[in-house]
Amino acid sequence: MVVLMKTIKIALIGNPNSGKTTLFNDLTGSNQYVGNWPGVTVEKKEGKLRTADKTGHGGKASAEVIIVDLPGIYSLSPYSLEEVITRDFLVTQRPDVILNIVDASNLERNLYLTSQLMEVGIPIVVALNMMDVVRKNGDILDPDKLSALLGCPVVETSAVKGDGSFEAARCAVNQAAFTPPAPMEFEKTVEAALKEIASIPEVRKAGELKRFYAIKLFERDKKMTDSLGIKPASIEKIEHITGVCEAELEDDSESIITNQRYERVTKIAGQSLQKKRGGLTVSDKIDQVVTNRWLAIPIFAAIMFVVYYISVSSLGTIITDWANETLFGTWISGGASSLLEAAGAAEWLQSLIVGGLIGGVGAVLGFLPQMLILFFFLSFLEDCGYMARVAFIMDRIFRKFGLSGKSFIPMLIASGCGVPGIMASRTIENEKDRRMTIMVTTFIPCGAKLPIIAMIAGALFPDHSWWVAPSMYFFGVLMVIFSGLILKKTRLFTGDLAPFVMELPRYHMPAPRNLFLHIWERGRAFVVKAGTVIFVASGMIWFLSNFGWNLKLTTQDQSMLAGIGRFIAPVFAPVGFGDWRAAVASVTGIAAKENVVSTLSVLLGIADTGGEDPAFLATVAGMFTAVSAYSFMVFNMLCAPCAAAIGATYREMGSLKWTLIAVGYQTMLAYTMAFLIYQLGSVLFLGQGVTIATIAAIAVVMVLLWLLLRPDRHAKVKNTAKA
Amino acid sequence: MKSLREIHCGNTATVIRLNGEGALKRRIMDMGITKGTSITVRKVAPLGDPLEITVRGYELTIRKADAENIIVE
Numbered sequence: 182m183v184v185l186m187k188t189i190k191i192a193l194i195g196n197p198n199s200g201k202t203t204l205f206n207d208l209t210g211s212n213q214y215v216g217n218w219p220g221v222t223v224e225k226k227e228g229k230l231r232t233a234d235k236t237g238h239g240g241k242a243s244a245e246v247i248i249v250d251l252p253g254i255y256s257l258s259p260y261s262l263e264e265v266i267t268r269d270f271l272v273t274q275r276p277d278v279i280l281n282i283v284d285a286s287n288l289e290r291n292l293y294l295t296s297q298l299m300e301v302g303i304p305i306v307v308a309l310n311m312m313d314v315v316r317k318n319g320d321i322l323d324p325d326k327l328s329a330l331l332g333c334p335v336v337e338t339s340a341v342k343g344d345g346s347f348e349a350a351r352c353a354v355n356q357a358a359f360t361p362p363a364p365m366e367f368e369k370t371v372e373a374a375l376k377e378i379a380s381i382p383e384v385r386k387a388g389e390l391k392r393f394y395a396i397k398l399f400e401r402d403k404k405m406t407d408s409l410g411i412k413p414a415s416i417e418k419i420e421h422i423t424g425v426c427e428a429e430l431e432d433d434s435e436s437i438i439t440n441q442r443y444e445r446v447t448k449i450a451g452q453s454l455q456k457k458r459g460g461l462t463v464s465d466k467i468d469q470v471v472t473n474r475w476l477a478i479p480i481f482a483a484i485m486f487v488v489y490y491i492s493v494s495s496l497g498t499i500i501t502d503w504a505n506e507t508l509f510g511t512w513i514s515g516g517a518s519s520l521l522e523a524a525g526a527a528e529w530l531q532s533l534i535v536g537g538l539i540g541g542v543g544a545v546l547g548f549l550p551q552m553l554i555l556f557f558f559l560s561f562l563e564d565c566g567y568m569a570r571v572a573f574i575m576d577r578i579f580r581k582f583g584l585s586g587k588s589f590i591p592m593l594i595a596s597g598c599g600v601p602g603i604m605a606s607r608t609i610e611n612e613k614d615r616r617m618t619i620m621v622t623t624f625i626p627c628g629a630k631l632p633i634i635a636m637i638a639g640a641l642f643p644d645h646s647w648w649v650a651p652s653m654y655f656f657g658v659l660m661v662i663f664s665g666l667i668l669k670k671t672r673l674f675t676g677d678l679a680p681f682v683m684e685l686p687r688y689h690m691p692a693p694r695n696l697f698l699h700i701w702e703r704g705r706a707f708v709v710k711a712g713t714v715i716f717v718a719s720g721m722i723w724f725l726s727n728f729g730w731n732l733k734l735t736t737q738d739q740s741m742l743a744g745i746g747r748f749i750a751p752v753f754a755p756v757g758f759g760d761w762r763a764a765v766a767s768v769t770g771i772a773a774k775e776n777v778v779s780t781l782s783v784l785l786g787i788a789d790t791g792g793e794d795p796a797f798l799a800t801v802a803g804m805f806t807a808v809s810a811y812s813f814m815v816f817n818m819l820c821a822p823c824a825a826a827i828g829a830t831y832r833e834m835g836s837l838k839w840t841l842i843a844v845g846y847q848t849m850l851a852y853t854m855a856f857l858i859y860q861l862g863s864v865l866f867l868g869q870g871v872t873i874a875t876i877a878a879i880a881v882v883m884v885l886l887w888l889l890l891r892p893d894r895h896a897k898v899k900n901t902a903k904a
Numbered sequence: 905m906k907s908l909r910e911i912h913c914g915n916t917a918t919v920i921r922l923n924g925e926g927a928l929k930r931r932i933m934d935m936g937i938t939k940g941t942s943i944t945v946r947k948v949a950p951l952g953d954p955l956e957i958t959v960r961g962y963e964l965t966i967r968k969a970d971a972e973n974i975i976v977e
Contacts, residue, residue, distance in 0.1 A: 256934035260927035289960045290936045436922065439933040443941075456961075468963070477950040573965045577951035580967075680928040680970060682935055685956060685963035 188245045190274075191230075191353050194267060194298060195282035196291050197253030197610075198566075198686035200310040200340035204282055205250040206698050207346040215702055217835035218266050223612070226250035230350055246354060249276065255290065257297045259404045262612055271301045272390060272408075277357040279305045280349060282338075285322055286314040286687070288454055292446040295331065300364045300396060302389030304356045307335045308349040314687070319457035327453040332362040341692045364392055367441045374426040375399060381415050399423055400435045464566075464687040471567070477574050484567070485593060488558045492597070497551035504550055509543030529734050533723055541719020541772060546708070552601045553704050555594060560699040563608050564691030569683060576681065582665025583674055584621075585614035591622045592661065596654070599623040599826040603833055604703060610683075613674050617665060619833055620843045623822040624660040626653050629774035633817050636778050640801040641810040653818055660819060660850065667888040673842065706832060718824040722772045726780075737783050742769065755874060756816060756852060757809030757859035767816065773823050808862035812855040819851035857881060908943060908957070908966075908974040916944040917976035924973040936960040937974060 193208075195201040205213075209228025218225045230246035251270060252263035259265060270276070279298055283291040298305055307327070315322050328335035336352050338345035366372060378384060379395040387394050387409070397405040398419050406416060423434050430437050461469075471480055491497065514535050521531045562568050572586035579586050587609045595602030602622045609615040626634065634653055638646035668674050725742040729735040737743060746765030753764050762784040769776040785800045805813060821827060821844045831840040860878035863869040911917050919941045922929055936959050937943065946956040946963065954967040 256930075258927075258930050258934060260930055287960075287962050290962065293934070293936065433925075435930055436933065436938075439930070440938045443933075443936060443938045472947065472949070472956065474947065474950050569965075573949055573954065573956065574951070576965075576967070577949065577953045680931045681954065681965075681967050682928075682931050682970065683965050684935070685965055687962075 188247060189278070189354055189357050190276040191246065191248045191350065192271065192276035192279045192303075193248055193250045193282065194279055194294070195253065196255055196284060196287070196294060198684060199253070199282050199284040199287075199291060201250065201253055201282045203340035203692050203695050204308065204310070204338065204346055204349075205248060206694055207340060207343050208248055208350050211698075223252055223263055223266055224607070246350070248280075248350070255294060257294075259402050265404065271303065272393075276303060278353045279303050280308055280353045281305055282308045282310050282340075284311050285309050286311045286318065288322070288450040289443070289446055292449060293442055296365050296442045296446055299331075299333070299362050300393045302361045302393065304359050304361050305333045306349060306353040306356050307331065307333060308338045308345070309335050310338050310340050312337050313339055318462060321455040323453050327449070330449045330452060341689075361389070365442070365445050367438070368430075370426055370429055371399075371437060371441065374422050377422050378419055381411075381418060383409050383411050383415055396438060399426075400438055462687070467688050468570075468685070472570050472573060481571065481574055484562070488555070488562075489593060489597070492551060492555040492558060497554050497597070500550040500554075501547050505543065505547035509539065509547055513543065514539050529727070532727065533720070537719050537723025538716060541722070542712070542716050548598050548600065549704065549707060551598065552707060553700055555597075555601050555605075556700045556703045557696065559590070559605055559608070560696050561691055564695055566686045566688045568608050569685050572683060573685060580681070582662050583614070583617050583669030584665055585609045585611060585618065588614065588618040591618050592625050595622045595625045595627055597628055599627045599822050600707065600829045602627075603826060603829040604707075606833060616834065616839060617668060617674060619830055620668070620846060621661045621664045623826055623847065624657045624664070624819055626657055626818055627774070629823065630818055632775055632778045633814060636781075636798070636801060637810045637814045640798040641805060641807050643798075653814065656815065657818065660854070663889070664846075664850065667885075670888070670891065670893045718772055722769060726769070743784070755859070756855035757812040757863075758805065760804055763804060763813055767813075767820070770817055771821060771824055773825070774817070777817055806863070806867060808867055809859055811862065812859040815858055816851045816855040819854060820848045822847070853881060853885075905975060905977060908945070908955075908971040908976050909968050911943075911945045911976060913945050913947055916942055918942050919974060920977050921975040922973060923975065928970060929973070932966075932970070932974065935964055943974075943976065
């Protein structure tokens, strides 16, 4: 007999830092799908409930239980993206049951969210997490009492140890068949107003969501007014009802609702929890040192140094070098060459497979071990609670540039490789800060750009090359600051004010499963990208640089790529490197920045020398003046990053539009800066005459200054709101 | 009557009113800073801003400019 089983959808909802991700990982194991919510950079995770192993329960029925991990939120307000995503999901997707994870050691604030979830007309099960912390603090919490007061089942869990997770999931599956809990009641005056609002026809037809909408409309939630399509006459009526209630209670409606929620929640917490007023917890003691006024910055610097040293300088480099040179260079490329030769493959095929595909993908995959080490550290810092302290310590500096205190980490990492740098931006909660960070992170010169710097320094500034590399880092930082200052005033980054009111979670030891899954997920995303996008890009670039327009194999200077380079070379004339070889080198940099130097050496006919051959440097020196060389270098530092980094940008932005904006901005800025350096530099340092281009450059400087100094319309709005 | 910004480190005060409106005010309230709540100012960040406070038994960080909207006694 075929039994048609209904799919049960569990929505996993809870505060940030409540152990939600740990619980989700425990319930789904590796059966998860990670993506983005449409059009935004907020991560969407979904998974199938895996069969419970150690408890012996669960059985085969777990196949049709889907768990959706919603973003960590504190409320269902209309002001934050994560909260809007969650409530839209609850209203439109109607999951069968909500599994609300509650941090028992932070009961009041967690139950505040619960009080809102109880209004959406969906059955709820509370997973009471972190009871061990409660006990450790000497407090006593009675889950049965809490369950009775809330009117929904409460299951004790310890997400880190994996205890109770499946009981909670099973309880949720059972609960899906029952009626939703009765929502908490507000004061009489408010209840009367809500009842009146709920009787308005547009609201009445919302059925089980009637009360939810009534409260939102009472709070003047614009998004809900719009989505319900409330008629102007009804809006007026609601406004009147709300106004009367506000006058009586002498407060605005949003505050009335919030205050009364917290009053009720405090009462429930007080009745089920006996608090022992004790001294400092371990976490408090750690914080006394870690965020100490004098020690915080040295400790932060030390931690950053260790992370950077191990993952970028020492261990990471050793493994990466081994992967690049031995694994891909000798074993795989060498092995493939001998195999192909033995099989009698044509020379072009060998070149495609070994030089084009293995070389291209290998150059990127070689960074994988380094990235895994780095992600280990980052997830550790994030999970243990230190990352929030980083934001606390660095906020003052970074917020001036429209960035988050946490933006420091992606930029530091980007000095090794931009790809993990971009991926590291994910720890930034605020979407605007995150987008801005992604856009500016690659301005910091990465490891692959160093050969370009070395080449230019060696060729054009041989006697005093010490300042060239530091000047590029300085220039990169300057561009980050400059971009932050001008972009935060543009329409792209203004809009709803994002308040910086952030929880500093308790320190705790991360769950190994979380760390592992996190590293695995990031690593897999990277490998998939290397296997697809970069694979195709490498093949394309190989094809373009080895074939002429007649589709016959040819030398590089007769290739299609050279043709394209010659065609676009005039574009680069105003920035000082109209030489087609320099143009082509810049274009091949999109595959990987190392290519800039190798392409140039091939095109100059001095192959197989690396970047240090005196003849090569002399030829390069002949192509440029000191100023145009610097301009060339700046352009290649700032312009569209390599294919891997563009891919990472796409993944993290979650939208093609934002990827194009980012890459477009980077390239435009690179061109502008190179133009200014070349035009103004030639006049100032090389004593060339003033031309129309010089005047254009001065005009550009004026425009940039205006962009930099123009008043921030957004700030004005904020000030008037205050007054 | 003063704002939270004027409370010295280590001292505790009770919220009597919240100024401002919209996202910031709602966020402050959502985090549990409502009328009658007591707040302890723990420390100031190394660079002079933001503040670290304890509210409803947990730690929260808030910028001084935003703390000005929290009126306490």
